[in-house]
Amino acid sequence: MTSCDTDDLSSDLTVYAARLVRLVRREHAPSAGTRVLSILDELGPLGITALAQADRCSQPTMTGQVRQLVEVGWVTKTANPADARGTLVALTDAGRAELRRIRRLSAALVSERLARRTDLSTDDLATAVAVLQAVLDPTEGHS
Template identity: 45%
Template sequence: MPQPATEIVMYAARLIRQVRRELDLPAYIRVLSLLDELGPTGISQLATADNCAQPTMSAQIRQIELDGYVSRRPHPDDARSSLIELTAAGRTELATMRTALGAAAAARLGDCTPAEVATTIHVLRTLTSEVSE
């Protein structure tokens, strides 16, 4: 039987996969989420955060830049590189996707009590705050 921490990771990942499949979310949503979390960031840092190769991230950025979801500006400390940041359209797209994800997750919470939901939120916030600090 898996340890409790292993089960948390396993079931959280399973939920995300199920909801993403159900909603058929575009892959770029991860990049928009990372930019929302990290703020203006270079492509190398985004690739590291997303655990992908820099050319892969560059291709994703090029596409979502064409879509108007991100913009580039000169890096203040390195004239050879630029910072990628969310545009207003990118923030709107991310909010729309998060609302859809939330609705899909909410549909699965029907049998949970408000106390169970609050406990789950508390545990997940605790786990993710340690990772992001």
């Protein structure tokens, strides 16, 4: 494969991955809180500032989102042992359950669309997943 092929396919991968995310969002209309739950699931407990940076929003916006998530019991705020002035936001079991519920809805949407595509196999899907995992895990494949 040439560098041009790789560049074109990499661009296509980015475009179609983003379109898939937008499709899922349109169908389920997840809240901004869903993104926060996903970030905490991926990165672990974070302070408000780090969480806002990860979500690319302002600190006041993130403070409001976290407040709402605390109210519904999906996250907790505890004192940050590394910074007495700050707090750490962490997922609760209820937050993890909500994230699993949302992910099941997303999976059902994709599964339903895949079921209509008789030209695609489970192996094709496994390859797509493996490629996305490899792109997202920069440490894999390095010796």
